[in-house]
Amino acid sequence: MPDEKLRENYSELTDAEWAIMKVLWEKESCTAGEVQETLQEERNWAYSTVKTTMDRMLKKGYLELSKIRNLQLFKSRISQSTAKSGELKRIAQKAFGGGIVPMMQHLLENENLSKSDLDQLRKLIDDSDR
Numbered sequence: 001m002p003d004e005k006l007r008e009n010y011s012e013l014t015d016a017e018w019a020i021m022k023v024l025w026e027k028e029s030c031t032a033g034e035v036q037e038t039l040q041e042e043r044n045w046a047y048s049t050v051k052t053t054m055d056r057m058l059k060k061g062y063l064e065l066s067k068i069r070n071l072q073l074f075k076s077r078i079s080q081s082t083a084k085s086g087e088l089k090r091i092a093q094k095a096f097g098g099g100i101v102p103m104m105q106h107l108l109e110n111e112n113l114s115k116s117d118l119d120q121l122r123k124l125i126d127d128s129d130r
Contacts, residue, residue, distance in 0.1 A: 012086060012087060012090050013062070013083055013086075013087070016053050017053065017057055017062065018083075019039055019042070019043060020035055020039075020050065020053060020054060020057065021062070021076055021078075021080075021083060023035045023038045023039060024063070024074060024075065024076040025076055025079075025080050028075065029066070029073045029074065029075040030073065030074065031071065031072060031073060031074070032047065032050050032051040032054050032072070032074065033047060035050050035054065035074070036049075036050040036051075054074055058074070061077060062076065062077055062078055063075065063076060063077055064076075064077050091103070
């Protein structure tokens with residue numbers, strides 16, 4: 001799967017790339033015009049902005065392109081999981097010296113998590129021990 005090769009060379013997505021990837025993950029494959037229309041209310045980007053960004057993402061290896069006559073369909077080459085993992089590693093490295101435990105400690109001590117959030121975290125930890 002292409003995602004595995006990208007995992008090693010992955011660099012963080014920009015905010016614009018995240019917005020585009022979310023549309024592609026939802027639709028699986030679509031044209032730049034469809035992405036632009038989907039993001040119209042949220043971002044109000046011109047078609048040329050979306051297409052230029054997607055072309056750059058194609059060059060970075062984040063997207064693949066299929067051509068059907070003169071129709072260009074874009075599809076993600078990285079999974080949501082890979083993107084999220086890369087983003088978490090970047091944040092952990094930048095703010096916590098790479099440590100996940102100090103990051104989680106900060107969240108627990110400073111983010112006023114609800115009882116429901118804490119219960120869900122306990123369940124995830126308990127389930128991962130099995």
